[in-house]
Every structure is written in structure tokens, then in C-alpha cells.
Amino acid sequence: MRPLNGIRILDFTHVLAGPFCTRLLADMGADVVKINTKMRAAANNAPNSPYYAIWNRNKRALALNMSEDEGKDVARSLANQADVVIDNFSIGILDRWGIGFDEVCKTNDQVIYVQMSGMGAGGPWSDFVTYAPTIHALAGLTYTTGVQDGGPIGVGFSYNDHQAGLHAAVAILAGIEARRQTGKGQQIDLAQFEVGAAMIGVSLLDYFANGKVAQPCGNRPPYDKFAPHGCYACRPEGDDILDERWLAIVCRNEDEWQALCHVMGNPDWCRGEAFKTMDARCENAEALDSHINSWTKERDATTLMYALQEKGVPAGNVQTGIDLAESDPQLRAHEFIRFMEEPHPGLGVTFADRLPIYFEKTPCDTYERSRTLGEDNVSVLADWLGMSEHDVRSGEENGYLT
Amino acid sequence: MPNSRTALQQTRIVDLSDDKSIYGVKLLADMGADTVRPEISAGDLLRQRGPFDDNSGDSLWYTFFASSRRHFTVDENSSASLYELNALLGCADLCFVGKENVLAEKVNLDAARSRNPKLVVVDVSPFGSTGPWRDFKAPDLVASALGGSSGVTGDHYTPPLKLFGELNFMISGAYAATAALAGLNHARESGEGQRIEVPVHECIASSLEHVFMWYFHHEQFPNARAPALERRGSLHWTNLYVVMPTKNGQMMVTPTPNMEAQLAWLVEEGAFQDLLDPKYEELENRRQYFARLMEVLREWVATEDSEELFRKAQERHAPYGWVQTVADVAKNPQLEARSWWDSLRLGDRNLPSPGVPFQFSDTPGSVVESEWLATNGSSVLEEIGWEA
Numbered sequence: 001m002r003p004l005n006g007i008r009i010l011d012f013t014h015v016l017a018g019p020f021c022t023r024l025l026a027d028m029g030a031d032v033v034k035i036n037t038k039m040r041a042a043a044n045n046a047p048n049s050p051y052y053a054i055w056n057r058n059k060r061a062l063a064l065n066m067s068e069d070e071g072k073d074v075a076r077s078l079a080n081q082a083d084v085v086i087d088n089f090s091i092g093i094l095d096r097w098g099i100g101f102d103e104v105c106k107t108n109d110q111v112i113y114v115q116m117s118g119m120g121a122g123g124p125w126s127d128f129v130t131y132a133p134t135i136h137a138l139a140g141l142t143y144t145t146g147v148q149d150g151g152p153i154g155v156g157f158s159y160n161d162h163q164a165g166l167h168a169a170v171a172i173l174a175g176i177e178a179r180r181q182t183g184k185g186q187q188i189d190l191a192q193f194e195v196g197a198a199m200i201g202v203s204l205l206d207y208f209a210n211g212k213v214a215q216p217c218g219n220r221p222p223y224d225k226f227a228p229h230g231c232y233a234c235r236p237e238g239d240d241i242l243d244e245r246w247l248a249i250v251c252r253n254e255d256e257w258q259a260l261c262h263v264m265g266n267p268d269w270c271r272g273e274a275f276k277t278m279d280a281r282c283e284n285a286e287a288l289d290s291h292i293n294s295w296t297k298e299r300d301a302t303t304l305m306y307a308l309q310e311k312g313v314p315a316g317n318v319q320t321g322i323d324l325a326e327s328d329p330q331l332r333a334h335e336f337i338r339f340m341e342e343p344h345p346g347l348g349v350t351f352a353d354r355l356p357i358y359f360e361k362t363p364c365d366t367y368e369r370s371r372t373l374g375e376d377n378v379s380v381l382a383d384w385l386g387m388s389e390h391d392v393r394s395g396e397e398n399g400y401l402t
Numbered sequence: 403m404p405n406s407r408t409a410l411q412q413t414r415i416v417d418l419s420d421d422k423s424i425y426g427v428k429l430l431a432d433m434g435a436d437t438v439r440p441e442i443s444a445g446d447l448l449r450q451r452g453p454f455d456d457n458s459g460d461s462l463w464y465t466f467f468a469s470s471r472r473h474f475t476v477d478e479n480s481s482a483s484l485y486e487l488n489a490l491l492g493c494a495d496l497c498f499v500g501k502e503n504v505l506a507e508k509v510n511l512d513a514a515r516s517r518n519p520k521l522v523v524v525d526v527s528p529f530g531s532t533g534p535w536r537d538f539k540a541p542d543l544v545a546s547a548l549g550g551s552s553g554v555t556g557d558h559y560t561p562p563l564k565l566f567g568e569l570n571f572m573i574s575g576a577y578a579a580t581a582a583l584a585g586l587n588h589a590r591e592s593g594e595g596q597r598i599e600v601p602v603h604e605c606i607a608s609s610l611e612h613v614f615m616w617y618f619h620h621e622q623f624p625n626a627r628a629p630a631l632e633r634r635g636s637l638h639w640t641n642l643y644v645v646m647p648t649k650n651g652q653m654m655v656t657p658t659p660n661m662e663a664q665l666a667w668l669v670e671e672g673a674f675q676d677l678l679d680p681k682y683e684e685l686e687n688r689r690q691y692f693a694r695l696m697e698v699l700r701e702w703v704a705t706e707d708s709e710e711l712f713r714k715a716q717e718r719h720a721p722y723g724w725v726q727t728v729a730d731v732a733k734n735p736q737l738e739a740r741s742w743w744d745s746l747r748l749g750d751r752n753l754p755s756p757g758v759p760f761q762f763s764d765t766p767g768s769v770v771e772s773e774w775l776a777t778n779g780s781s782v783l784e785e786i787g788w789e790a
Contacts (some may be wrong), residue, residue: 003588016611028584043659050619051612101710101763120761123739129721132611133636133643137654137723140731142636144566144646145555152652152725154636155565156554159573162609166576167429171760173583174433178409178765180590187763194759201568201756203728205462205746206453208753213729219543219564223452223463230545231552231561241632246562248547254573314539316548318562321613321630324550333533335616336604351618356604357581359528361596362588 002029003362008384010075010082011035011059014045016132017192018088018116018166019055025084025172026058026235027364029356033078033380034059037066038402047372053207056294057340057352061376062381063402066097070400074381079104079111083185083383084172086114090129091121106344111177111185116168117129120191130192132158140195144203146216153216163199164192200267219248220285226252227281228260231318234301246302246318249308256280259311264295265303286304329334330379340369360402408434409765412498413495416440416487417467417471418436418509421448421542422638423526424467425568425575427498430582431470433767435496437785438775440476442504445666458749461468466744466756467568474775474782482749486782490677493788495589496582511597512741518790521595522585527579530601540602546570549606550613573609574602590647593691614637619730624689642692645725646700651708654723655699659693664695667718673702744769 019034021252029316034044034056044051044096047061049144062078079085079099087094094115096099101113115121118130120327128134133154137140141152155243171188179185197204202223203214214222219230234245251257257278261270269275269291274284281288298302301317308315319328325337336354344350377396381387410433415651417427418440432436438444451463477483487505490545491497491514499506515521528540546552546564556563564570581598589595612631616639619624625641634655636645643656651778657664668674675698682691703711708724715722726734737743746755746769758767775785 001582007587012714024580024615036498040473045416049620050615054615060553113585119736120740123736125716125736127718129719131643131656131658133518133638133654133656134721134723137652137725138731138734140726140728141566141569142652142654142723142725145563145567145569147560147563150557150560151647152636153555153557153560154645154654154764155551155569155609156556156633157551157609157611157613157639158570159551159565159609159611161611162573163576166573166580167759168721170576170579171762172428173580173587174409174430175762176587177413177583177590178762182764186765189761189762189763191740193736194757196755197731197734197737197742198759199572200567200728200731201466202453202463202567204732205753206755207728207732208755209455209457209462209748210453210750212453213727214566215568217560221542222567225452226706230541231547231563233561240628242628242630243556246547248543248552248564250541250543252541262448281569309535309538312539313543314544316538316540316544318552318558319550320548321550321610321617322628323553323612324607325617325629328548330533330535330603331607332527334530334601334604336607347619351614353608353614354604356577356601356608357584358599359581359585359588359596361739362585381501 001362002364002366003359004030006026007083008029008081009033009084009086011077012087012089012094014088015163016055016161018086018168019076020087020162021116021168022058022059023055024165024169024355032059033062033156034386035062037063038373039065039067041373048369050347053344053347053350053370058368059371060364060376061371061374062377065400068400070099070398075099077385080108082108083176084114086116086172091115091117091126101274103150105185105236108257109184110179112172112179112188113185114168114172114188114190115194116164116190118192120194121189128313132161135160135192135196138193140200141196144200144214144216147218148216149235149337150216160192161197164190164195167195168170189231211228220264220353225278225282226250227278227285228288228292232296234304242320247296247301247304248316248318250314254278256313261315262306263307263311263313301349335373338367340367344369345372374401406769407765409762410435414493416490416494416497418500418503418506419498420502421568422500422571423498423524423575423578423600424448425572425580426582428469428575429465429579429626437471438490439471439473440505441473442478443475449505455748457751458725460748465748468772470770471772472786473772478504484508488514489783491521493783493790494518495586496522496524497523497784498526498578498582499528519595520593522582522589523579523597524582524585524600525597525604526600528601529597529603535603542570544570545602547604547605549608550610554613556593556631556633560744562633564759572604573600574600574605577605595635635758641696644696648703648706648708648711651706652725653703653708653711654725655703655720657695657699660719663718665722667720668698668702671702674698677776710778720777722774746771758779
């Protein structure tokens with residue numbers, strides 16, 4: 001028993017933001033039917049692409065050719081059975097297929113209908129095309145993540161796609177709770193750009209209240225007075241940038257600072273006026289960082305991390321993907337990386353990074369590989385529409401279930 | 403007070419979160435959940451987080467993250483006051499707890515769950531309650547380092563960088579909200595509450611897009627030289643999205659998803675250089691072509707005006723992104739047209755406030771000012787009108 005058992009989701013999403021949302025819901029037990037079609041199954045939307053495989057685990061795969069009238073008819077019938085219909089196309093695509101909210105709700109007034117387009121419905125930018133890096137740029141995330149005078153760097157991965165997916169999952173579950181109270185479904189318009197803008201909400205308030213425009217500040221906290229607060233180079237393991245080792249160290253109060261001094265062996269400079277108080281340490285943060293760098297640069301990052309944490313100083317290795325996958329003892333203890341029991345027909349052994357939510361009574365420990373194009377045509381159409389295998393095979397031969 | 407006719411108006415939340423999940427509670431409170439956030443006598447420690455309003459001195463951090471709630475003071479040393487707080491849990495649907503919230507340590511969650519078996523408790527901590535790092539301290543920067551987000555953020559000339567502001571804990575916050583509503587769904591259907599753990603470390607590690615794919619499948623990518631990618635500035639893992647300087651600003655430029663259309667545009671602009679060379683049509687030269695295309699784009703973009711280039715790109719359905727400052731976002735015409743902003747009172751001023759990032763057709767949410775209950779912890783249950 002998982003917490004979302006019994007919830008049916010008709011999934012027209014693609015790439016990352018939408019599939020990440022429906023993956024979360026599928027991990028928690030919802031019956032997610034992922035729609036794909038031969039005509040669009042290319043690049044990151046190809047079931048044999050590792051990218052697709054990662055974001056579409058635990059879902060069932062239905063092939064539906066929406067350029068055929070019969071394909072649209074099947075989609076309409078499925079939408080009538082769905083608790084949730086979701087897409088992340090530009091606004092209007094599903095309307096053109098005859099399964100827009102206005103059509104679907106005529107026959108299924110229980111449906112939670114989610115559109116998670118880049119810019120949302122309405123407004124001068126409504127038709128704009130976006131990917132996560134576009135949203136990062138437009139929402140201020142690219143400008144603010146970086147170093148002073150260093151030019152925009154931004155987040156090194158598609159952060160906003162994950163956030164948009166999470167926000168869509170929250171919205172869907174809130175819509176289901178509202179339906180429980182009102183007896184009716186509704187439409188939810190999630191603009192990925194608005195999710196991105198919410199991520200700099202504090203800085204926006206600072207702008208409106210004080211007229212201050214947030215600037216990139218490296219690893220220093222943009223608004224709070226904590227020092228040290230940085231990533232410090234440790235002994236590298238080779239000459240390549242991937243061999244660099246770095247240690248994040250943060251002191252938020254006097255106790256943590258004194259503990260850091262203790263682990264460093266209480267060098268004379270620690271007792272100087274320049275570092276006596278938090279205000280002084282913030283004032284002289286550059287000099288402080290330089291002293292700490294001198295201490296860390298010949299030392300092993302992991303050894304230092306354990307020594308500091310043992311004394312109560314927040315410290316952590318900067319982990320690469322290799323570290324996370326191979327040597328992170330916490331992730332290993334929680335079996336964070338799992339391998340799918342059934343090999344993927346195109347990719348062989350595939351993996352799952354587990355849902356980071358631990359339910360005491362409804363554990364979500366089921367991970368099944370992503371499915372190939374139309375692999376679940378028979379089971380989905382039997383379960384949702386009561387179609388016979390013969391009719392499904394006939395639809396495949398006629399091309400609308402492909 | 404809860405908003406009227408909102409998605410979560412029947413949901414009662416006791417908010418004992420810390421900075422790792424306060425954003426998740428905000429999401430639910432802004433959708434109308436009836437949310438109370440008790441504070442210790444000295445005031446919520448998170449009220450000390452900057453920035454502050456220059457006029458009123460109020461924490462803007464707190465104003466943003468603790469919106470749409472009702473606050474009251476609990477004397478953490480008074481058994482009567484704590485008794486009342488525990489009684490609140492007997493009437494709640496959800497309770498969020500965080501290690502760094504003093505009151506989370508003071509409540510008796512086991513007793514509350516016995517009295518209220520439908521209660522869903524969402525416990526968000528740096529690493530969860532088990533595992534070798536369970537007692538590690540991990541404020542944002544450390545969480546970012548260990549979770550992997552710093553490892554891929556930054557450039558070769560910078561240290562690994564943490565994401566600006568609270569972006570890491572906004573991930574764990576969003577996960578916490580998801581967990582809470584999934585738990586609530588189960589409780590509504592079955593009558594069974596439960597405890598749910600959400601480790602921040604795993605929330606960050608699960609939101610790194612390409613990182614694990616690269617580790618397990620890097621041999622499939624022609625530009626892979628190792629199972630991990632180094633920090634590489636704004637350059638995306640595909641090598642096809644990067645920030646380029648324009649004549650008067652910065653633009654995130656990509657020739658995807660329609661490479662042919664991008665080439666046609668360059669031809670139209672007379673800026674295609676050698677890109678029509680037949681050698682690039684050979685399959686074995688495609689990588690070379692993509693690299694050359696990005697070089698040509700960089701040279702051309704440098705001659706263009708940012709606003710004009712962004713407009714022209716989007717007219718052609720090219721997903722370019724104009725790099726905007728916070729001030730630019732504050733004046734964005736799309737947010738304005740969609741009435742995204744709400745309004746909050748700070749001191750004696752009404753200020754625009756970031757709105758709710760999803761619009762419900764029938765049960766819209768909104769960011770509303772938090773309010774103080776007139777009474778303290780000893781009679782709060784009566785004042786808020788909760789009953790078991």
C-alpha cells in the first residue's frame with residue numbers, strides 16, 4: 001500500500017519538469033499512464049534515451065498517435081477516467097486535440113487538469129518557449145548564482161525543472177484534497193516561470209522594501225552575517241579539475257567558531273582582533289578565508305570533515321557524481337541508489353535514485369524500469385477502458401496506438 | 403486567517419518547521435491551509451534572518467517564508483503552555499517538525515499521535531534519523547556541498563558554488579509539502595496517520611538532473627571524458643545552452659530544439675560564416691559542427707541588443723533567455739499581466755509580494771499577511787476554534 005494508490009494520472013508531459021512531477025506521484029503509488037508516440041519518440045523523448053528512462057520509471061507506457069482521429073478518441077476516453085490530466089506543452093496543444101479542460105470537464109467534472117507551461121496561460125509572454133536554462137535566466141537565478149564581478153554563472157543543472165515538477169505535484173495533491181471537500185475537480189495553471197520567480201522571493205521583497213538589487217556573492221550568505229562561510233580547497237587527488245577536493249565550512253555562532261579554532265590547533269591568528277567577534281570575522285572575511293585555505297590546502301577533505309563535525313562545526317565535502325554514487329556512506333546506508341530488477345530492453349541495467357520521502361506506514365520502495373513505446377498498451381486500455389487485447393492489437397496495426 | 407474557498411481550507415497545520423522545510427509549509431498555507439506557527443517567548447529564531455525592512459526592521463526572510471499563518475507565543479518553560487501546544491496537535495491534520503525549531507523538541511509527538519491517529523507528522527532533517535551522518539550539522543552551504551549541487555555549480559576559476567539564497571532548502575521544502583499532502587491523502591482515505599521523514603541530503607541529490615545519468619550512462623555521450631562532469635560555468639551538460647554576452651547584457655543562448663531553424667536564422671542575418679560547409683553534413687563531423695555553431699552564435703550574439711535579440715528569438719520559438727536581475731523580474735510584464743503579485747503590509751506600507759506559483763481555477767490561493775493571535779499558548783485552542 002502506497003499513499004497515492006488508486007489515483008489515475010493521464011500523463012502528456014515530456015523532457016524533465018512534467019515527467020519529474022509524474023515520477024514523484026508514480027513513486028508514491030499513483031497509476032501514471034505516460035503517453036508517447038512513435039512520431040515524437042526522439043532525443044530525450046526516446047524511451048531508449050537514459051534521460052527518458054530516469055524520469056519515467058514506475059509509469060505505464062501507452063502509445064497514442066494524436067494525428068489520427070481514433071487516437072484522439074482514445075485520449076478523450078482515457079481523460080474521462082482520469083483523476084488527473086497533465087501536460088507541459090505550450091498552451092493550447094491539448095485544446096487542439098479536443099482534450100482541453102473545457103472539453104474534458106463536460107464529461108468528467110472530477111478531473112484535476114494541470115497545465116505546466118513555461119509562462120502560463122495569458123499575458124504577453126504566454127507563447128514563449130522555455131527550457132530550464134531559459135527560466136533560470138529570466139527569473140534571476142542565473143544572475144544571482146555566481147561570484148562578484150565574475151559574470152553570470154547560474155545553477156549547474158536544471159534546478160527549475162525539478163522545482164516545477166515538485167510544485168506541480170503539490171498543486172495536484174492540493175487539488176485532490178479540494179475535490180474531496182467540494183466534490184469537483186478544477187484546472188490548475190502552473191507557469192514554470194512563476195515557480196522560478198518564487199525562488200528569489202526574499203530578494204524580491206528586499207527590492208520592493210529597500211530598493212536593493214541582489215548581487216552574486218559566491219559562497220557568502222547574501223543577507224546574514226556568518227563567517228567563515230565558504231568552500232576551501234583541500235589536497236587534490238590529481239591534476240584534473242575533477243581531482244580537486246573542496247570542503248565547505250560554516251560557523252554560525254561563537255561555539256562553532258571556537259570549535260573550528262580548536263580543530264585547527266588554535267593558531268595565533270585566531271585570537272587576533274580581526275577575528276574576535278562574528279562582526280569582525282565578517283568584516284575581515286577575505287583574510288579569514290585565506291587563513292583557513294592555508295590550513296586546508298594540504299589536508300584531506302574527508303578527514304577534516306569528520307574532525308570538524310565531531311566537534312560540532314558544520315562541514316562537508318563538495319561531492320561529485322562519482323562521490324555520490326560510489327562513496328557517500330549516508331546514501332549507501334539508505335540504499336539511495338538501486339538497480340532495477342528487470343533489465344531495460346534498450347539500456348540494459350538501469351538505476352533508480354530513491355524517492356527521498358520515508359513513509360512509516362505506506363513505504364514507497366517499488367522501483368520499476370521505464371517502459372518502451374506502447375509496452376503497456378494492452379494492460380492500460382484493458383484497465384482504464386475495458387478494451388480487449390484483440391482491439392488493442394488492431395489499433396496498433398491501424399496506426400493510432402503507435 | 404485562512405483564505406476563503408481555498409484548496410486546503412479544511413487542512414489544519416501546526417508548523418514547527420525550521421529553515422529546511424518552512425518553504426513547504428508556506429506553499430500549503432498560501433493555498434489556504436489553516437496554519438499556526440507557535441513561537442518561543444524570545445521570538446522565533448528565524449525572525450533573525452536577513453534581509454530586514456529598513457523602515458520597520460522586520461525580517462523580510464521571515465515575512466516571505468512564514469506568510470499566511472497565525473502566530474502565538476508559547477512559554478517553552480511552562481507546562482500549561484506546552485500542554486496547550488500538545489492539545490493543538492490533537493486537532494491537527496499535519497505537523498511539520500525541524501531539529502532547529504526549539505518547540506519541535508518540546509512537544510510530545512508520540513502522545514499526540516496516540517490521541518490523534520490521523521495526524522501526519524513530517525520530519526525534515528539534514529540526513530534523516532538513521533545512517534552514519536545522522537548527527538551531522540548541515541546548514542545550506544554544507545547541504546549543498548554534500549548533496550552534490552555545489553559540485554556542478556561554479557566555473558573553473560571559482561570554487562564550487564552554493565546556489566543563491568535558499569534554493570537548496572526550497573527543494574527540501576517542496577519535497578516536504580509533497581510528502582505532507584501524500585500522507586494527508588492516505589489519512590483521509592484510510593484514517594491512518596503516520597510519521598514521514600524527509601532527509602534534505604537526499605532531496606538535493608535527487609534533484610541534480612544529469613548527475614546520476616552521467617555516472618551510469620556517460621559512455622553514451624560523445625563529450626564524456628569521465629563519469630562526472632566538472633563545474634563549467636553556465637555551459638549545460640549537453641554543451642548546447644550557455645550564457646553569451648550581447649552588446650549590452652547577457653543572453654542564455656541555445657540552438658535547440660530546432661537546429662535547422664537556428665541555422666536558417668543565422669543565414670537570414672548574414673551571420674552564418676562557414677556553417678554551410680558541406681563537410682558539416684557528414685555524420686562524423688556533427689560534433690565539430692555543434693561546437694562551431696556555438697562559436698558562430700557567440701560572435702553574432704555579441705553584436706546584438708539584448709531586448710531585441712530576445713524578442714526575435716522568441717518570435718522564432720527559440721528558447722533564448724535574457725539574463726535578468728531581481729529588479730528586472732520585479733518589473734516583468736508577464737508577471738504583471740498574470741496578476742502574479744500579491745500585497746503584504748510591512749510596518750505602515752503595503753508592498754508587492756511574490757504570489758502563489760500555481761493558479762487554481764476554483765480555489766485560488768494567495769499570500770496573506772500572517773497575524774498574531776490575541777492570546778498566548780494557554781488559551782489558543784479556544785481562540786482558533788479547533789476541535790478534535
